[in-house]
Amino acid sequence: MKMRKLLPLLGFLGFGFAFAQADLNAANTTWLMVSTSFVFLMVVGLAFFYGGLVRRKNALNTMMMSFIALGIVGLTWAVIGYSLAYADGNQFLGGFSYFMLSGIGLDISDGIPVLLDFAFQGTFAIITAALLSGAIVERMRFSAYMIFIALWSVLIYAPLAKWVWGGGFLDRLGAIDFAGGTVVHINAGIAALVLALMLGKRKDYGKKAMLPHQVPFALLGAGLLWFGWFGFNGGSAYAADQFAVLAMSNSLLAPAAALVVWAILDIWRLGKVTAVGLATAVVIGLVGITPGAGVVSPVSSILIGALAVLPSYYVFIWRAGSSLDDSLDVFAAHGVGGLSGALLTGIFVSTAWGGPVNGSLSQFFIQGLAALIAIVYSAVGTFIIAKAVNLLAPLRVEDKLEAQGLDVPLHGEEAYSDGEGALLIPVKAGSSTSRTPVTKPLGTKA
Amino acid sequence: MKMRKLLPLLGFLGFGFAFAQADLNAANTTWLMVSTSFVFLMVVGLAFFYGGLVRRKNALNTMMMSFIALGIVGLTWAVIGYSLAYADGNQFLGGFSYFMLSGIGLDISDGIPVLLDFAFQGTFAIITAALLSGAIVERMRFSAYMIFIALWSVLIYAPLAKWVWGGGFLDRLGAIDFAGGTVVHINAGIAALVLALMLGKRKDYGKKAMLPHQVPFALLGAGLLWFGWFGFNGGSAYAADQFAVLAMSNSLLAPAAALVVWAILDIWRLGKVTAVGLATAVVIGLVGITPGAGVVSPVSSILIGALAVLPSYYVFIWRAGSSLDDSLDVFAAHGVGGLSGALLTGIFVSTAWGGPVNGSLSQFFIQGLAALIAIVYSAVGTFIIAKAVNLLAPLRVEDKLEAQGLDVPLHGEEAYSDGEGALLIPVKAGSSTSRTPVTKPLGTKA
Amino acid sequence: MKMRKLLPLLGFLGFGFAFAQADLNAANTTWLMVSTSFVFLMVVGLAFFYGGLVRRKNALNTMMMSFIALGIVGLTWAVIGYSLAYADGNQFLGGFSYFMLSGIGLDISDGIPVLLDFAFQGTFAIITAALLSGAIVERMRFSAYMIFIALWSVLIYAPLAKWVWGGGFLDRLGAIDFAGGTVVHINAGIAALVLALMLGKRKDYGKKAMLPHQVPFALLGAGLLWFGWFGFNGGSAYAADQFAVLAMSNSLLAPAAALVVWAILDIWRLGKVTAVGLATAVVIGLVGITPGAGVVSPVSSILIGALAVLPSYYVFIWRAGSSLDDSLDVFAAHGVGGLSGALLTGIFVSTAWGGPVNGSLSQFFIQGLAALIAIVYSAVGTFIIAKAVNLLAPLRVEDKLEAQGLDVPLHGEEAYSDGEGALLIPVKAGSSTSRTPVTKPLGTKA
Amino acid sequence: MKLVSAIIRKEKLNDVLTALFDAEIYGVTVSKVQGHGGETEQVETYRGATVKMELSEKVRLDIGVTESFLERAVQTILASARTGEVGDGKVFVIPLEKVYRIRTGEKDARAVTPVLVGG
Amino acid sequence: MKLVSAIIRKEKLNDVLTALFDAEIYGVTVSKVQGHGGETEQVETYRGATVKMELSEKVRLDIGVTESFLERAVQTILASARTGEVGDGKVFVIPLEKVYRIRTGEKDARAVTPVLVGG
């Protein structure tokens, strides 16, 4: 790792410097590398947030839905997603010039290596896909999920990113989405809703209590999400400047306000503050501030955090009593929270805090219009993709597996294990193991 | 998130730049944003450190005490705490000019946005409040705790921050507290002691074994605390310079030494190294190096880490056999460790390593005097606030709830759940649920 | 923490600035401080990766092996390791001029404080030692382990670091090891193999099923390792430039490819994707890209991630059926993966992406030769050290303790505890407790 | 007095409990157990090692009943715990010599009649 | 020989064990169970869904005793496990046909007399 320091010694003096264009801004680059890492960590956080809230028998399956998104969407983003979102093209879709990362070298744009833009944006694509898994846990077939997010990240996420951030038509409309309220949260929330409706509810839904098996994991997840969100919102300033600081600081205040408001609502309604509630409040506060993070004042961010909780809170309660099994409430948290945030941004955006305009009724409507377009596109697109995937691999597992829990039948593992009563089946070293190990009559010595 | 790049396109060209005063130091700003995020993560780490050490039936209650501090102290800091600590005022208290963040825009001071100073300092206020919860777990009423930390963060923490860091009289006295040994650790440790005495011991204390329910969580917490502490100490240099590096590197060495010394003491006393012991040693090493992190040599930091363990180690043993139920030993770790660190800083501080003076007996006494003042203020103030809160809401839960564990009665949740034998009570969709759900005679169909 | 801001006030105006040599690069320093913190966090991640994969009765022992490395190797690195690796000396060993950190002040070298180089490199030494613990879990005596890693980090790790990075003979040979494929991974993998062979297999190995007790911990560990690896590889550029970005972005892509390839192999072989498999794939992808992270193109990194999985995958399967109890497959993941990565780097390295040469057969052989030398040195050295340690303290615990699990007998603690049936033994306050508490006849009141 | 000890499927616990309550049997003690019978066992794989899970999760119910309630208890369980697939479990009937209610020291029949609270 | 099987409150386990040891009853097997009786059950809430916990945590003690120790064992448990509030639990006395000590193969009375180690 000290190699670079020794380049001169090794005789290729000056080589490294040949690349170092004058315009690289090292501080901004550092901040964006950090932010990319932070957003990455949100995916791990999400795995625990979701994984802790499901039942023990589905814990691994749920966590793996986030982890596998790192692999699948990481690759689809490299192959084509980034190109569709950010390569030159028209107002509706980027071009193919970045296909397979071609044309992306070590060049700098606006002080930052383009490759870093690719990586930073890639983590957004990944987490958006992972977010929607919350709606379909405990019953979606893992293979169908893998195919679905591969397609969805290319066909739904990338175009929306183009429209809003890549100089597309929603951008030109004047819609403000600082860090992804529409592209990430409304989008994921709506897709989650559509998927939940298409898959139908879990067999036990509304009949049995399905309690979170490890609430501490949900708290860990919420903590890592909040931490990572400093990069999500702060990094979206694309510079280590006041706006990054504003976005970061607002990402501290909005969820703080959301926490307190949720606690008050909980006390008022139940007489007690719940832990799952607090974890949820954090997420809603962060979702709410996302679209306006770098363009509203700190006091506005407190208000946004506080106000965004209200509609979501009641959607949560309504949902739990309804027949809509959006299992981990992706719609209530990200869809509704994202919409609240988008609209409130239209009101609170301020030029004194770096916003392109001041809040106004017309901006409010522009925000709403952009959200609406995203909602329609996301809903219709998700529906079509899910229908298509269903032809390849049924979206839903058989009822028997659902009752048994997905970890053992789909992944051959248990999240927590004692090993008691598990017998080792010897595999001859070097031999290729058979796909379906023979089950021997009990009592027969292996 | 690419919006900022597109600002020119949108016709408000140059707008962003209008804000970017020449004096913003992007690298320092990056480092401080990172540090703020790191200190934030310490709160999550603390939730797990404490949560893992309590009994299973109180795991959520304990973790929530850290999480809710993010909300409550986050807000009190924005409303008035930061103003009392850092707005112009006299030697004893800041002014009200930053009340509700008024007057804080996007301006830069010393190369860093003031808002970032607010956020960074805010994370310190939050973790200090959360720290003291370790003394009163498993028996303090959650609502009383919430009110307590709101008041305490404003009335105790903010003035102390003013005195030591805000140009207050302890600062002028010449006391050195690089990153918060006195303001954070001694303060939290003493407040914890007072609260533990006021609340009294748990009913089972000294009678039953109360074992940590998840030691791995305590290790995770210690790991995250250590990680975050690089920002806590490193960020306190307020620049990405040699002193930040010194503080950070010392924060690696001191706990390393503490770990090894603790392991040796454990082997000598018990013949075995304990995991909870190692987690504790990490914290003490970090507490010990905090006041001197950026002003002592690396070798001194090793000595400080090693020496700070000794008094704390014996206070731990004494405490466990005493009738003082400072349940998670906040006093031994933070109070005693903080005092050791403050005094040792007086000895090891060196101008060759950026210190304002060289270590001396007189500096030792100045350190002691400042600590003493902090101790008295913290003790008396904590006592008065706790008495006052007790009038509003009794500090302690009823014995029956304590025996049952606080998670279910206070929060309506269990940390770990199988859902076996839990029956769902259907809630009519849309209806507002009653505060006290009716318990139906068993066997009656719902 | 605001002290530095106030220095002028306190009358030592300009003092701080005296240190700030003109050549400190604040952005690079920030990035390296962040990277150091990230690599630190990998150790915590490793504790959970390994800890989750062992049986419940050995969870703490396994985790402590990583934590104690932070203490022990942290100190050996400060005392002598860094000096042997990086102080002036000959081609084979550094000198003693940095012994006990002497001669290291606040000076800057290549824009970065030397102390930061010390800290960054220190985290590498720590994690390398911790990595090898995976081979000997559930049976190695903790005290022997502590002595072993102290010696090993000085006698094996430091010289290898010298050879490859410190201007030593492997460096001059032209071997490329951007971030530690040979020094860290091959080295740890081979040492693990030797130790596993020397200790022999666990009594239950090949007889009973030994299932991972907490797969979510393994996923958390893999997530933290991946996150930290951005600093491991990105920081190894020693600057916040395009090469850091390249290394970081490649560290996102290679494991993404590894994840997908592993999932495909799993589906093909077992019909199901496993969670432990995914966690393992992440590690292999990262190990594979490590030696070439900053010198190969993003597309090459995808290929490296994909290809590196193949040999490791089959070594895993072979190993599980063999009598080699490298319990957590350190050899398959780090040894084989590291070798694959080193060789593939020889093929894919490209001057267009900052590499010193372009990939060629001769570079391939240079890589292989360097790896071979490292393998021989690591193997022989590990063997000798382990033999020596064995004289002092037997490497292996007694069979009875192994059956019981190491947590209780070696550490006096359980990872998870209910406290049911645990009786408190009162310790007279202040008294020094006896080393071996007297076991009283049952039924006798204490 | 008899002790009815039933091994049932985990996922049937809710149904069985509801059925018992409907049959006015309120006192019951539940424990998590693992069973081995004629069920196909699961196969799991961990990085190359293949493992056969001989035991599958079950739940045991223990119900102390008077002779007059015995048949009702057994039949309720048999009916509500059945799925028809191998692995449904067993019901054991064990003689009881004495039953005490700890709270009052009451014996036998009086010891198993529950007192409803909050109803 | 009898098997005394007692369901008690979790928080009473410590007291009961101590009382048993004082009564010179050293051999005992403990298991975690969940009970349903006349206790008020808990209500929990998870994001809108309200849930009634029908079962509360209990502990079961199983003690194999000779006839001569039976009364002592039962009375000790009854005395030490009582709080007086609903939910204290039950004691069942089950006939035992045979008891073996695995270590030695000894039977019945000889099988349940503990051998003290380390005393």
Place this chain on the structure above:
Amino acid sequence: MKLVSAIIRKEKLNDVLTALFDAEIYGVTVSKVQGHGGETEQVETYRGATVKMELSEKVRLDIGVTESFLERAVQTILASARTGEVGDGKVFVIPLEKVYRIRTGEKDARAVTPVLVGG
């Protein structure tokens, strides 16, 4: 019919299960328990507090058998669970009045003969 209820060492479970299967006894229910007998108990230490673990982890096997299988079941367990050190556990034989197979409602002997699947 008898219920053979054996408390054994946790680490012996695998051996005992294998031995039972070899003896053609396939139906068995296993539960995790904690035992107190004559074993030396563990001492643990948490930051100054020293704690004596009175209970050590054991496993209980419950096997419903017909009279003709009783001796075989008991002897198999006695043989395979023995280590010879204090703490090996006990075997209790409890009379059973009735056994039902939930799936079919079959009784007694017919209820405990396992049906092999996938063999």
